[in-house]
Amino acid sequence: MSHSRFHVLVVDDEPNIRSGLAKGLANEADVVDTAGDAEEALQLFEKRQHDLVIADVRLNCGMTGIELARKMLFARPQTAVIVITAHGTVETAVDAMRAGAFDFIAKPLDLNLVRQQVRKAREHYALQLENRQLRNQLASAGEISNIIGNCSAMQNVFHQIRQVAATEATVMIHGESGTGKELIAKALHDLSDRSSGPFIAVNLGAMPESLLESELFGHEKGSFSGASRQKPGCFEQAAGGTLFLDEVTEMSAKSQVDLLRVLETRTYRRVGGEQLQQSDTRVLSATNKSVQDLIEAGSFREDLFYRLNVIPIQVPSLRQRREDIPLLVEHFLRHFCERHNRRNKQVAPESMQILTAAPWPGNVRQLRNMMERLVVTLADEMIHASDLPAELHPHSASKPTLSCSLADAVEQCERDTIVAALEACEFHRERTAKQLGVSIRTLHYKMSRYGLH
Template identity: 75%
Template sequence: MSSEPFAVLIVDDEPNIRSGLAKGLAGEADVVKTAGDADDALDQFTKGSFQLVIADVRLSSSMTGIELLEKIRYLRPSTAVIVITAHGTVETAVEAMRAGAFDFVLKPIDLNLIRQQVRKAREYYQLRVENRQLRTQLAGAGQVSEIIGNGAAMQAVFQQIRQVAATEATVLVQGESGTGKELIARALHDLSDRSRGPFIAVNLGAMPENLLESELFGHEKGSFSGASRQKPGCFEQAAGGTLFLDEVTEMSAKSQVDLLRVLESRVFTRVGGEERIETDVRIVSATNRSVHELIEEGVFREDLFYRLNVIPIEVPPLRARREDIPLLVEHFLEQFCKRHSRDPKQLSPAAMQTLVSSNWPGNVRQLRNMIERLVVTHSGDVIHHDELPAELTRAPSPANKSIVPLAEAVEACERETIAAVLNAYDLHRDKTAKALGISVRTLHYKMSRYNLH
């Protein structure tokens, strides 16, 4: 059970109702606060921690109770909202429940009934907290889902995952190929309240444009040659769960428009169909490319980027988290020895040092594949340095000792150039961006990336 107090915020523009509810619910909650309008309610809500909000539909303020409900659900989806209305039409009740209301009551208020609803909301909240705590305990200190890492870089990623998982916000995972972006998406799903729903992953980069629309939204029987039956798309298959869109920057211009329309309206139709289908999915997308550069080039839509990038998560390359390599090696050795029915194996200190000092352009995927190869082909208990693949042990020629991977050299040059121009213009960003021939937005992004502040 959570140690956090169960706090209720009552929102009504009638003082008598506010005070009456506050007194009547004092025994059902640890903290009871009141607000006379939506603006005051949002101010208290963002500054405090409330597990339940009870709001009147008709408020004499800048927004209705339904609009307040939608804002609360966006800011903190785990908060339950009970809607009160004196206008007990079916339409009002349906609108409230569609907007995510936990329940609704009619005026005049039956205090015993609303107490029962508050108890239900409290039990529901406590169950969610206990489930989340259990999932976090199972995750372990050095691991979230299948992602492994004890270093500072990955611990920061783990912290982001734990903070974001419980929300409905869309997430854009960025990182080089082989860094484990799909594992991040799965961890977000596993630690979320959607974990019992499906996790559907689709690689947009591997999908021909003429098939992508059908893959995402489904199609009706006879809608095109070969459509012999109705087929649900990924948005339907992922209902109640998470849809992972990998290589999202590889979509065509038309596909980007189609996706943006669904993200904005939460409604789609199957190819060849007319039925409007509401979607209930959490979107996590990923890319190994610089989205800001693609936007500058006119290849990727800026408005779609903002829809996908509500929460950005940057996955570091393996060369930036070398301290995690021994932990990963041990994990993969154990995994593949069991899978291939081999006796337990270990690396000699010299072999481990070689792996730690290597650059790993293919990142964790490359390391994983290499360890599996060693497990399958090596017969002894200890894998020595001279038994590692030649590409890892080959000494560089004297002329090549200073060679570094091209990506690292380009990044280092770019960082030095931006820093020099910033200093030349006394950190004036508009002048710096103009001198570099890039937009101020791109400059801000690169300054953040290279810690130039």
């Protein structure tokens, strides 16, 4: 499989223009796909992940070419978009550039000019690929693919990533919720020979069993009620790239058998389909549970574990890498001040001591969410100890006053625990309920009682 292939998508509601551009650009790209409307274009783009899209501004489908460009660039920022129109006004050109377009061409089209722009886009694509490879080679010791850490445990993780990224081995990433397992998987993809292909992540723990088979393997039109068209699954979408299966231990027994078959044969069938599909996908997985305990309990297949766990990577909790907390705090503050257009903030020494000593049940995700909240809500440039949530203060609830009954103290502790869990799980209620060990109905009741809706 070549990883420097250049894929182009032409989107225009005029068949003559589509076919003319496809023929005219045949020598400028490895693959030229065409689409007559935005819906068809998005389906092709989801499957092929094109490097260049040439789209007419006016499409007879309720969506303009500029709106289509925004959607595609949001899904895949490295894609170049050239917008074409018969109405070449300055305002349209400005709108296209603001949407992130690579260039703008007016109709009637000059095919030689279009070819020049495509060559320019291909050179830009090659330069991006070269720069990405260079960044991978020169990744600093304290940071790799946006993962930050100077402690010895994280240095060991970085070493493992560099060792196995360029291989095709399956990797299972172990660690508590919020430790950054998906970032590890993305780093493995970015540093691999598959980096120019798609990276598809799916959370198996948040997916109903009835939808899982279709989500992973796709389905044929009419295969079940509501299947109005053929739909590619995650394995098909990740072709030529990487598929990351988060919370893989949440799969049912049947789904485990289906996944094991794909890993062993590298083939699968869409739901309702007869034809075998080839799988050209590297599979990475992650779990926050003890797989050995699940195997002993009979809820996870041992043979599947061996297939997935060829290379295990253990991600330390934030409690096991407290020396990295100041580094992470500074990184998140810079990031969110820039994102939300806020003045740079500093952390008072006492505040940093509290942050470093806190238990962080939600790990880096909880710390990140808290830093964003502080950046957005605080006007002062200095973050003082009084600005930090009560649950972080070590003695905040240890000495109830005479005005506080035991019942009140218990309720306050329960409320603080729910708030911390919500933040750690990014306010995803099913994950929060699972982390707290209660039903979703109980969580809803408690949130309503404490005014947390």
